[in-house]
């Protein structure tokens with residue numbers, strides 16, 4: 001097994017305020033496979049991703065990539081391990097504001113001896129004509145393409161994506177998901193992607209459902225959908241509809257009690 005997440009436990013706070021966020025989470029991901037972590041807000045998805053990415057620490061359990069376990073390493077080896085194995089894509093891009101697209105991606109290349117070819121990657125990302133712009137001159141989708149480039153240029157074994165389309169409209173979201181799918185197929189990258197969107201999960205090889213810090217189910221996705229065929233608008237429409245309904249009900253209540 002390529003990526004092995006074994007019995008992860010994590011709590012925040014002390015004494016009476018102690019709150020267990022992850023209660024023994026285990027799953028595996030094969031090389032070149034995409035796993036989606038699906039679950040409601042507060043179920044522990046981002047905490048888990050941050051632990052796998054070495055951004056946060058765990059209380060119990062272990063994370064292994066290709067039989068290397070980060071918990072057994074010195075700080076120096078841990079940094080080298082992160083550089084070699086991990087790329088991170090966040091919802092809010094986190095680009096360096098005064099560097100161009102090309103320079104932002106190049107930052108990732110300096111972290112690896114085995115990096116991908118920058119010119120080829122700029123073409124794969126569809127960013128060739130924007131390469132000399134700085135982030136404030138880009139659309140949200142172009143900024144997210146740049147952040148995917150920065151994460152992937154070092155040719156990591158594992159790409160971690162935390163709600164990568166959370167700040168984007170449905171058309172741009174689809175383009176970004178198509179790009180993530182293309183990267184996975186071209187470079188055989190393993191991907192763990194966090195989302196609360198059931199429709200996005202349909203593109204995964206494996207769907208892992210989390211609830212209250214526990215794994216509720218792990219399913220191989222036999223009816224996998226290509227990113228280009230995902231129906232994202234339905235979810236957004238339902239979300240907008242529920243939001244409007246909530247506002248209407250609140251207004252009725254306010255009228256009633258005022």
Ligand SMILES: Nc1ncnc2c1ncn2[C@@H]1O[C@H](COP(=O)(O)OP(=O)(O)OP(=O)(O)O)[C@@H](O)[C@H]1O
Nearest residue numbers: 012013021039040041042043044045046047048196
């Ligand atoms: N640094 C922290 N200190 C204390 N509690 C935290 C910390 N980080 C997360 N939590 C708590 O852990 C729980 C899980 O948070 P997490 O962000 O992992 O959930 P999530 O499933 O990613 O939610 P969302 O979809 O809303 O981002 C939440 O109740 C949150 O308040």
